Amino acid sequence: MQYRHAPAANHAALDAVLASAPGRPTLPVRLTVELAGRARVHLPADAPLTVWDPCCGAGATLTVLGLLVPGLARLVGTDADPGPLDLARRNLALLDPGGLTARAADLEALAARHDKPSYAEAATAVRTLVPASAPAWSVTPADARDTAAVRSALAGAGPYGTGPDLVLADLPHGRRTTWAAAADDDEDPGVEFLRAVATALRPDAVVVAVGRGRTVPLPGGARPLERVRVGHRAAVLVRAGALQEG
Structure with a gap:
């Protein structure tokens, strides 16, 4: 894949500041x-965007967007597993006024307490970050198959409360996911996931789904806007x- 919107850059500062959930891969x-x-x-060009990650985990994807992508109005994270959502709130709080400064101060305190230069280096890296957007954000436990829970989590999202403009999700992997239990034996769990997500969106919203392997399956008849591959993703x-009709 040729990168057209993300030039090569050193993102070591993000590695230093973002918390991750064990066993949860991040994009x-x-x-x-x-x-x-x-x-x-x-x-629509230049319109402030609302982004929803329906399997947000520790919120790293949403936080990266807030830090590096301008023009974001709101970020919404939901996940069927409430376990990592405290980490998601911690990460997204970096986008609040003073959030990065507070994280740098915490790292400096750890450096002094434990005499570890790595903490001081991380604090210095954090202080170089300037968020590209200042979005409102929320994190809520919700299974995308639970229409009522999702609608509650997304209440008021998007222009005029019409829902998110963009969904960016790393799809659940493999037959061991909770999606497999509810999906038809002949249907990929990721396809069921996409169908469920689409029920909460207006038709012109864009869904970006990332999966492992050569391709991301879509419901029959759904035509993609674009497909890309990079590495094993x-x-x-x-x-x-298109997902609602497929």
């Missing part, structure tokens, strides 16, 4: 920014309306 920073840029091409960009 690479550059890929996250690139996919957001590609999605924006299919949305594949991604698809598709209108919510």
Whole structure:
């Protein structure tokens, strides 16, 4: 894949500041920014965006977007597993006024307490960060199959309360996910996930789904806006309306 929206950069400062949930893989920073840029091409130019991550985990994807992508009005994170959501709130708090300064101060205190230069280096890296957006954000436990819970989490999101403009999600992997238990034996769990997500969106919203392997399956008849591959990951960009009809 040729990167068109995310030039090569050193993201060591983000590695120093973002908390991660054990066992929860995160999307690479550059890929996250690139996919957001590609999605924006299919949305109204210069309009403030609301982004929803329906399996947000520790919130790293949303936080990366807030730190590096301008023009974001609101970030919404939901996850069927409430376990990592405290980490998501901690990460997204970096986007609040004074959030990065507070994190740097914490790291400096750790450096002094434990005499570890690595903490001091991390604090210095954190102080170089300037968020590209200042979005409102929220994090709520919600299973995307639970329409009522999702609608509650997304209440008021998007322009005039019409819902998110963009969904960016790293799809649940494999038959061991909770999606597998509810999906038809002949249907990929990721397809069921996309169908469920689309029910909460207006038709012109853009869904970006990332999966492992050569391609991301879509419901029958759903035509993608774009497909890309990078390394062992594949991604698809598709209108919510196409998922609703597929």
